[in-house]
Amino acid sequence: MSSKKIVIVGSFGVGKTSLIRRFVDDTFSEDYKVTIGVHILKKTVQLQDHDINLIIWDTEGTDEIEEIRTSYLLGTHGFIYVSDVTRPKTYEKIDEHKQYLSKNFGNVPIFTVGNKSDLLPKGSISQKKEELDFLDILVSAKEGNNVQRLFEKIAKILIS
């Protein structure tokens, strides 16, 4: 079975750790415990004809992408860039940061994610959702929406 390394990046407090917890253990906590350094978790994703191990590196949140210890990012097969839909600061520099990652760590897929979608005003044609359409996917670690789909999508792309 193949293993793929995925690094989760994004500003602090956006819900990186929560997203992984939801995916790996299907749990969620309202408490905020700041991550320092890196935590490494593993989960197998079952696709139709393949199983794949995702080894997920949960990094400490920084404002500036350059501040992440580069040794964490070596040998990565894909990035998940998480932002918080309620905090514009966490997605303002997304393009710049994507460029930095592609340039320095190989041309691997980068998924941009807006977390905490549960906090958006309800309704299908919400204006806010349109504003956020530059993101690949909106998820909620709290309610679990789209979390499974996100990782399955990534897994599919990584084996193709």
Place this chain on the structure above:
Amino acid sequence: MSTSSSNEFIVPIQFISIDTDGKIKSSDQKILNLEKGAPIKDAHPFFESVISMFESRATHLKLDCVNMLDCTFDVEVITHKDNSGVIILRDRSDFYKRIQKVAQQRNQSLILNELLELKNDVLKEKEAFKTKFIKNFSEELRSPLTLISAFSSLLLKGDLDLEQTKLVEALKEQSDSIRKLLDDIIELSKLKKGDSKLAEEVFSFKDLLSSIYMNYNAKVSLTNNTFEMNVSKDVPEFLQGDERRIAQVIKNLIENALIFNDGKHIKFEVTENHRRAGKTSLRFQVHHKGTVPKGLGDKYDLEDLEKVNPEGLNFSIVRELVELLDGTLKFNEVDTNHTQQIVNLKVAYPLHEVKLPPKKKSTVEQYKFSEKVKVLIADQNTTTQLTALKVLVSTGNFDTEVYTDPRELLEAVEKREFDLILMSSSISQIDSIELISIIKQFANNSNKKIPIIALTVHTSKESMAAYKAAGFKDVIKKPYTDDELLNTIYKRLKIKKFL
């Protein structure tokens, strides 16, 4: 597994050597208990990631602060060309626990600040909306006030018995004070919007003070009080700055004293603190008996608009004005029941001698025309229509016709002859600036030459310029008094023709 050391300077270290197949060749077991011969990748996903980086190259990689198996390690990975290697773990759990605590506090407060900032932006937007609403609303109120103001002064000029005179005087006084209130609100909303610019003109400060004195001496004596004004000798006669704003500050201070007056005497003093670099620092002080309710002098946000009572409005305006003029403001309670309002302003003064043109009088000439002036009034608003109509008719000098329908209006300027057109800012949704150009096309030759005057609440510099550019001879600001209306008309008519 973790050996929590009491001595933080001793960092437990573990060396793990890996063979060419990724299996554990040897481990000194100081921290983690690893089974010899087992694949290192099974010990933790971290090692699985790391081992995939063994790519037959000699590298030395440092990975700080790796959390696994209940500890936090600084890790070194050394790989050899034959794909064997060494992994060195340093258990720095205690150190990183402290770092974590600091980061926790820092991040929480950063996030909080971010959210507060966002909230603040929303509040600002709301405030701007309110400001705009208040401004529009106040301007709407001006039209009916025109009627009351102008009718009252008109009535007072006629034959009224004493009782009636008193009633009308009261009416006028009330409407004047509402007018003032409205102007205040509009002023405040402008100040709040922060788009006010300061004038930089030379003006006679002495004249300003004496007109303030005359005004308040009369007003205060009506209430059986006395008004005293002292201006110290060193205060410059001329200043260079925003005369209207400075006057507003002074007037508002005095009004404040009048509102909360408990005694018989209001004292107003102007002194000079010092002069520096072409600027004089002036101190304005108003002293009266009676106390001002706590909090009235506080700065308030439009957010709390509901809490501001009309009495507080003056205070808010003074505060905003003083802020705009870059001065300071203080309310002191003295001797338990006296209030002292102190404002310090730095104002430029002209360094050379100044000669200002003499002021114009604003009373109306009492003309008796031999021929009546034919006036066309184009106005939809019955209130202002009536006002203008009555004021003009009362002089006996005018014949007036009112038009509210643009088509009839155009027909009239084509077929009939007039001497003057008064036009409000819009008629049947057609903007007066647009309308005037159509009028000019339709008008017969004699009507092409007559003055057209705009009646409007839009009196910003930009609007005035637009009116003039469109061909209006003059603009009369609503609400106007009968004097203002007549003066403008007389100024713009070729009067000799009618005498």
